[in-house]
């Protein structure tokens with residue numbers, strides 16, 4: 360199971376963003392190329408882990424988008440992208456995103472009270488992005504049916520658990536300057 364994901368992570372190059380060891384992988388960067396077999400393996404696995412009870416998929420720009428596209432085409436459910444730039448539409452919600460290596464704003468559009476949403480993203484690290492998104496969705500009155508992230512590193516998942524937010528992940532990794540190691544992988 361998840362054979363292509365495992366192999367590709369073990370071969371992922373590492374670059375430095377300040378003190379942060381940043382791995383580069385097709386799912387999280389689109390670099391090197393994202394082969395359809397990997398996307399298929401990952402999205403099929405995701406669909407086996409989530410409840411099918413959602414009426415919108417939420418993807419966070421940029422690398423939630425290929426995952427959401429594939430899940431949308433498999434399920435027939437539409438997806439909204441949380442964008443890094445504003446549109447100025449009525450009802451747009453701005454939130455502040457802070458990761459281990461960046462800070463910025465995110466903008467939510469077309470999510471309303473009563474929506475049942477599946478959140479999908481490529482990586483969770485500090486959990487800062489999801490904490491900000493969850494609190495905005497709560498304010499809107501949307502229900503999150505599942506939050507699924509392909510690659511987990513750092514303590515973001517336990518940080519969210521302490522806040523009673525459950526995040527499912529496919530693989531947990533550790534990253535050092537030597538490369539990626541797999542700590543746990545979903546069967």
Ligand SMILES: O=P(O)(O)OC[C@H]1O[C@H](OP(=O)(O)OP(=O)(O)O)[C@H](O)[C@@H]1O
Pocket residue numbers: 387388419420421422423457458459461480481482483484485486487488489515
């Ligand atoms: O758990 P956190 O520390 O908040 O980090 C996770 C976020 O970092 C990555 O996004 P990034 O901002 O690098 O954007 P990208 O998808 O455009 O590469 C990833 O897609 C998550 O959204």
Ligand SMILES: Nc1nc2[nH]cnc2c(=O)[nH]1
Pocket residue numbers: 380381382383384387388458482483484534
């Ligand atoms: N590609 C990539 N995305 C991330 N998002 C949070 N951490 C990382 C990382 O190390 N690599």
